[in-house]
Amino acid sequence: MKNQRISTSPNMTALALSFLLLSCAAMLVSDEAQSREDSPKAFSRAETPKSIPDLITYKAGVLGPMHGGEPVSEHSPFADGACDFCHKGDAKNPGALLKPVNQICFDCHSEFEEMLTKRPVKHAAAAKQCTNCHNPHNSRNQHLLISDQVTLCTSCHTAMKTLLDTATVKHGALAEGKCSTCHNPHASAVEKLLIQLPFDLCIKCHSRDGLQDASGTRLTNFKTLLDNNPVWHAPVAGKDCSACHTPHGGKNFRLLVEPYPAKFYSAYEPDNYALCFTCHNSNMVDTPDTTTLTGFRDGSRNLHYLHVNKPDRGRTCRACHEVHASKHPFQIRDSVPFGDKGWMLKLNYTKKANGGSCEKTCHSLKEYDRSKK
Amino acid sequence: MVVRALRAVAVAGLLAIAGNAGAQPPPGTQVEQVTLARFGGGTARLLGEGTVSIIVFFRPGQDHSRDALRMMAQCEKELAHEPVHWTAVVSGSASAEAISAEVKDSGIAMPVLIDKGDLVYAGLRVILHPVVVITDKQGRLAAYEPYQRINYCNVVRAHLAHVLGELGDAGLDAVLHPPPSTQGGDLAVAQRNLRLGQKHLEVKRYPQAATAAGKAIALDGKLVDAHVLLGQALAGQGDCKRARAAFDRALALDKSNAAALQGKQDCAK
Numbered sequence: 001m002k003n004q005r006i007s008t009s010p011n012m013t014a015l016a017l018s019f020l021l022l023s024c025a026a027m028l029v030s031d032e033a034q035s036r037e038d039s040p041k042a043f044s045r046a047e048t049p050k051s052i053p054d055l056i057t058y059k060a061g062v063l064g065p066m067h068g069g070e071p072v073s074e075h076s077p078f079a080d081g082a083c084d085f086c087h088k089g090d091a092k093n094p095g096a097l098l099k100p101v102n103q104i105c106f107d108c109h110s111e112f113e114e115m116l117t118k119r120p121v122k123h124a125a126a127a128k129q130c131t132n133c134h135n136p137h138n139s140r141n142q143h144l145l146i147s148d149q150v151t152l153c154t155s156c157h158t159a160m161k162t163l164l165d166t167a168t169v170k171h172g173a174l175a176e177g178k179c180s181t182c183h184n185p186h187a188s189a190v191e192k193l194l195i196q197l198p199f200d201l202c203i204k205c206h207s208r209d210g211l212q213d214a215s216g217t218r219l220t221n222f223k224t225l226l227d228n229n230p231v232w233h234a235p236v237a238g239k240d241c242s243a244c245h246t247p248h249g250g251k252n253f254r255l256l257v258e259p260y261p262a263k264f265y266s267a268y269e270p271d272n273y274a275l276c277f278t279c280h281n282s283n284m285v286d287t288p289d290t291t292t293l294t295g296f297r298d299g300s301r302n303l304h305y306l307h308v309n310k311p312d313r314g315r316t317c318r319a320c321h322e323v324h325a326s327k328h329p330f331q332i333r334d335s336v337p338f339g340d341k342g343w344m345l346k347l348n349y350t351k352k353a354n355g356g357s358c359e360k361t362c363h364s365l366k367e368y369d370r371s372k373k
Numbered sequence: 374m375v376v377r378a379l380r381a382v383a384v385a386g387l388l389a390i391a392g393n394a395g396a397q398p399p400p401g402t403q404v405e406q407v408t409l410a411r412f413g414g415g416t417a418r419l420l421g422e423g424t425v426s427i428i429v430f431f432r433p434g435q436d437h438s439r440d441a442l443r444m445m446a447q448c449e450k451e452l453a454h455e456p457v458h459w460t461a462v463v464s465g466s467a468s469a470e471a472i473s474a475e476v477k478d479s480g481i482a483m484p485v486l487i488d489k490g491d492l493v494y495a496g497l498r499v500i501l502h503p504v505v506v507i508t509d510k511q512g513r514l515a516a517y518e519p520y521q522r523i524n525y526c527n528v529v530r531a532h533l534a535h536v537l538g539e540l541g542d543a544g545l546d547a548v549l550h551p552p553p554s555t556q557g558g559d560l561a562v563a564q565r566n567l568r569l570g571q572k573h574l575e576v577k578r579y580p581q582a583a584t585a586a587g588k589a590i591a592l593d594g595k596l597v598d599a600h601v602l603l604g605q606a607l608a609g610q611g612d613c614k615r616a617r618a619a620f621d622r623a624l625a626l627d628k629s630n631a632a633a634l635q636g637k638q639d640c641a642k
Binding site: 076077080082084085107108109110111112115119120184186187188189190191192194195196197198200234235238239240242243278279280281 | 432435436437500501502518519520521522523524527549550551552553554555556561564565566568569572573576578581584585
C-alpha cells in the first residue's frame with residue numbers, strides 16, 4: 001500500500017500503468033460532444049445549494065440557560081457562575097455581552113481563532129458566530145450544541161435535508177447522525193470542510209470485515225483489498241472515492257454518482273455506464289472497429305465493443321475489471337462468478353506485448369493481438 | 374510530431390507498435406513547445422517561456438470537465454500573482470459552440486488551444502478528461518493530475534509551489550495526504566481550563582481558579598502555567614504550604630520560570 005500512496009502523479013500512474021497500452025489519444029476525438037444535461041443526474045457539484053439562508057442569530061430563548069431538565073453538557077464558566085466573563089452586570093442580572101461573541105470565545109479558546117485564520121477552508125457559520133451552533137451555557141446535546149447535529153446542520157443546509165430525506169439508497173455512515181464524523185464544523189485543510197481526504201474517511205469505516213449493506217450483502221474490507229491488490233484505479237490512488245460515490249445517499253446503486261449496471265449482464269446504452277464515462281470516453285465501447293480507441297482489440301476488431309455493446313446481454317465492465325483495485329494489469333479481475341452456487345472461475349489473464357489472453361478454468365484459451373491485420 | 378515525449382517513446386523501441394503505452398511519460402520528460410490555434414482567433418503557445426506551465430485538458434459537455442474548469446477558473450484567479458503560464462487544451466474535434474459554452478460557464482481567463490489531430494494529447498498520453506499537467510520552467514513534465522472532486526486546486530497549487538522550490542517534498546505530501554483537521558483533545562481542554570482559571574484568578578475567585586488549574590494539570594501534567602496558576606490560587610487562599618509545592622512542580626519543569634519564582638518569594642513573606 002505504501003508505494004501506492006502517492007497520488008495520481010506521473011510516477012504512480014506509470015506504476016499502475018507500467019504496462020503497455022494503446023496510444024488511445026484519439027479516444028478523445030469526440031464527435032459526440034453532446035451534453036447529457038437532460039439525463040437524470042445524481043447530485044453533482046453543480047447542484048450544491050448556493051442559497052443558504054442568512055446565518056441564524058438565534059432568537060431570544062434559544063441561547064439562554066436551560067429552564068428545567070438535565071443538561072447533557074454544561075459550560076465550565078457558566079457552571080462556575082462566572083457570568084461576568086461574558087456578560088456585563090453580575091450573575092443575578094447578566095446584561096449585554098462584553099464584546100462580539102467570537103471575541104469572547106477566543107479568550108479561552110484561542111486555538112479556534114488560530115484555526116479560523118490558518119486553515120484554508122473555513123466554515124462561514126463559525127467564522128461569523130460560534131453561537132450559530134453552541135449554547136454558551138448548557139444544553140440537552142453533547143458539546144453544548146443547540147440541537148442534534150442533523151437538525152442543526154440542515155437548518156441552514158436545507159438542500160442537504162432534501163437530499164437526506166429523498167435518497168433512495170441511504171448510507172450507513174449517516175445512521176449515527178453525526179455530520180462531524182467527516183466534516184469539521186469549524187475549519188479544515190480539505191475542501192468541503194472535510195476532516196481528511198474522502199479516501200481516508202471512507203477507509204476508517206470500510207476497513208473491517210462484516211460490514212453489510214441494507215440487504216445483508218457483505219461489503220468489501222478496503223484495507224485488505226488495497227493491501228493485497230497493487231493495481232489501483234487512478235481515482236482510488238488519487239484518494240477521491242467521492243469522484244464515484246455520493247456519500248450522503250443518492251438514487252443510484254451503490255451510492256454511485258451516475259448510473260452503472262448493477263448486474264453482470266446488461267443491455268448496452270452509454271447512459272447505463274454514465275459513471276465510467278464521466279471520465280472515460282464512451283467511444284471506446286461505441287466504435288466496432290478501431291486501431292486507436294482501445295488496446296482491447298484484435299487487429300482492428302474492438303473487443304470492448306464486442307463484449308459490452310449488445311442490445312440484451314452485454315457483459316458489464318465488472319465481467320473483466322475490478323473498479324477499485326486488482327492484482328492484474330488494467331485492473332483485470334482474478335476470477336468471475338459462475339452459476340448461482342457462488343463458484344468463481346479464474347480468468348488467468350496474461351498481458352502480452354501486443355495484446356493479452358485469458359483462460360477461464362473451463363473454457364479454451366482466448367487471445368487478442370493488436371498487431372493482427 | 375510536436376511533443377518530444379512521444380518521440381522518446383518511439384525511440385525506446387520497446388513500446389514500438391502503435392505507441393501502445395497508456396502510461397504517461399515519466400516526470401522530467403521534456404514537453405516540446407508548440408504553437409497552436411487559439412480559440413477565438415490567433416495562436417498561442419502551449420508552454421510559457423521560462424515559467425511554469427499549467428495545462429488543463431478538458432472535453433466540452435462532460436460534467437467532470439465542467440467542474441474542473443470551474444475549479445481551475447478560481448485557481449487561476451487565486452494564483453494570478455504567480456508567474457504561471459496557463460492554457461487549456463481541447464481536442465480539435467470539439468465544436469466551437471461547445472467550447473464557447475464551457476469557457477463562458479467557467480469564466481476561465483486562460484487561452485484555449487485547439488489541438489488539431491490531437492497531437493499534444495497523444496504526446497502526453499492523455500486518454501481521458503479532465504487532466505491537469507504541470508511542467509517546470511524548462512518545460513519538463515512535473516505533474517499529471519486527473520480529475521479530483523476534492524482539493525483539485527489545492528493539489529495544483531502545491532505542485533506549483535513544489536516546482537518553484539517553495540514547498541519541499543514533505544510539504545507536497547502534506548497536501549496530497551493531509552493529516553486530519555481536528556480540534557480538542559486533552560491538551561486543548563487543559564489550555565481552556567488554564568485560561569478559565571487565569572480569568573478567575575484575575576477577579577480573585579481563588580477556589581474556582583484552583584479547581585480549573587487542577588483540571589488542567591490532570592489533563593496535561595507538563596503544563597507549567599497550570600502549576601503556577603495552582604500555586605497562585607492556593608497562595609491567594611493563604612495556603613502557602615501547598616502553593617510552594619505547586620510552584621516547585623512548575624520549577625521542576627522550567628527552572629527559571631519567573632512567575633513561579635516570584636510566587637515562591639511572595640509566599641515566603
